[in-house]
Amino acid sequence: MQAKEFLMIPGPTPVPDPVLAAICEHPMAHRSKEFSQLLVEVIKDLKTIAECDTDAFVFTASGTAAMEAAIANTISPGDKVLSLISGVFGARFAKIAEAYGASVERLESKLGEPISIDALKKKLSESKDIKVVTVTHNETSTGVLNDLQAIAQVIHEYGALCVVDAVTSYAACPLSFSKWKIDIMVTGSQKALMLPPGLSFVFVSEKAWQFHAKSKSPKFYFDFARYRKSLTEDTTPFTPNVSFVAGLKTALDMIKKEGFPMIYARHENLQKTLRAGVLGMGLKLFVKDQYASPTITSIVPPEAISVNTIRQSLKEKYQIRVADGQEELKSKIFRIGHMGYIFERDILMTLACLEAVLKDAGYHCPSGIGVGSALSSI
Ligand SMILES: Cc1ncc(COP(=O)(O)O)c(C=O)c1O
Structure with a gap:
């Protein structure tokens, strides 16, 4: 199944x-x-x-x-x-x-x-x-x-x-x-x-x-x-x-029921947690902190690994869908959405699976560093 x-x-x-x-x-x-x-x-x-x-x-x-x-x-x-x-x-x-x-x-x-x-x-x-x-x-x-x-x-x-x-x-x-x-x-x-x-x-x-x-x-x-x-x-x-x-x-x-201040704070936290995890893994963020979206994070893949490999592996191995860049940015970045019915657990899970697929593709980083960096930012 x-x-x-x-x-x-x-x-x-x-x-x-x-x-x-x-x-x-x-x-x-x-x-x-x-x-x-x-x-x-x-x-x-x-x-x-x-x-x-x-x-x-x-x-x-x-x-x-x-x-x-x-x-x-x-x-x-x-x-x-x-x-x-x-x-x-x-x-x-x-x-x-x-x-x-x-x-x-x-x-x-x-x-x-x-x-x-x-x-x-x-x-x-x-x-x-x-x-x-x-x-x-x-x-x-x-x-x-x-x-x-x-x-x-x-x-x-x-x-x-x-x-x-x-x-x-x-x-x-x-x-x-x-x-x-x-x-x-x-x-x-x-x-x-x-x-x-x-x-x-x-x-x-x-x-x-x-x-x-x-x-x-x-x-x-x-x-x-x-x-x-x-x-x-x-x-x-x-x-x-x-x-x-x-x-x-x-x-x-x-x-x-959740309340507007809580919803806005949740999105801001999702963005911060994800960004910390991505940086912890040694990847580059496409957008600077001061104008980073609360709902979408763009990530530059490691040089030797294609966006296509990352997206395909996340989908095939873990059934997680992330987006490619669009038009000029196609294959140059991948985008993780975190809006609406998304919670901290979802970000941690995505980071863990991202780290696993990067490692499968030959990327080196200390085990658990993505999730660890994300957790220590919370
Ligand atoms: C900022 C922005 N504007 C407009 C649209 C277009 O909306 P739709 O695809 O629902 O027509 C999108 C879709 O992703 C969007 O992200």
């Missing part, structure tokens, strides 16, 4: 049994009083996590659809959009804006580094007519956490719309949609919210509605106005994935 597969990738993440059980119940009628009540409750809780005082909507679609909706609902063809790019997902936002006819400027950081606040200030002071700025809070492809509060502040002072991808930071680290003056924020179900892929969420400020009123981009299924109108009647414009909304309610109840 094969051992249970373990997802240590940056999403989809493990789904807790009570969430799976809720999803597996017979689907509710989406126009029922029961479903309306469920929808109202989950939206309230989603807004609490985001610290959002305005609107939030649930889409039956993945995170990229919510990114596209953020663009479709705010820009008109020809509008100038600035995309802050620290990896694959920042670049995706730029491509979406281009697909909607925007004139896109790019501000890029070096891979493995965050967006420079000074460079952002300079860019905005030089280009007076930028309407929308897209930001990736946590860049999943590199494992960098951008300083969203500072970025949003600069964008707000400049007067542009701040559109944020919080797909791999939401519910894993503190963020404050309304206080930080973010205008649109998107996230997805398969990350720290502990659900399978399939739902995404958008948060919308009053200022974003002003942009919506002027936007000439085509929109139908993802038109925010339809979702706002339906929510006045506690419902959704189209048939939502009712089973996942039921699962989301269970996940949100688990999140509330």
Whole structure:
């Protein structure tokens, strides 16, 4: 018999049994009083996590659809959009804006580094007519956490719309949609919210509605106005994935029970423990401590051992899945996800198995040094 597969990738993440059980119940009628009540409750809780005082909507679609909706609902063809790019997902936002006819400027950081606040200030002071700025809070492809509060502040002072991808930071680290003056924020179900892929969420400020009123981009299924109108009647414009909304309610109840400060501290500890173990084994981390992601850690393999060997051996010998680098970083780094339903035990187990597969591939380090270094960092 094969051992249970373990997802240590940056999403989809493990789904807790009570969430799976809720999803597996017979689907509710989406126009029922029961479903309306469920929808109202989950939206309230989603807004609490985001610290959002305005609107939030649930889409039956993945995170990229919510990114596209953020663009479709705010820009008109020809509008100038600035995309802050620290990896694959920042670049995706730029491509979406281009697909909607925007004139896109790019501000890029070096891979493995965050967006420079000074460079952002300079860019905005030089280009007076930028309407929308897209930001990736946590860049999943590199494992960098951008300083969203500072970025949003600069964008707000400049007067542009701040559109944020919080797909791999939401519910894993503190963020404050309304206080930080973010205008649109998107996230997805398969990350720290502990659900399978399939739902995404958008948060919308009053200022974003002003942009919506002027936007000439085509929109139908993802038109925010339809979702706002339906929510006045506690419902959704189209048939939502009712089973996942039921699962989301269970996940949100688990999140509330653990408590936000505890959840954020847990993710921070997972990151610290993993980093200490990796360094203890003599491996290199791709991202410096000061902007390391709380949810994804990128690791440079030892010179003589390929990323492919590490990933294959972890999968075949221990049924643990870790991720490759993406695009330019493919085969150069491997990424361990630690968001959502992940605990210290999972990190220690991954470190022990990583050490074993490295040794099988000829790497030398003292036995147990990874787990030992991780434990002594706790
Ligand atoms: C930061 C970030 N943004 C956007 C996405 C895209 O989300 P989806 O794959 O759900 O469309 C991902 C997926 O991993 C992501 O990590």
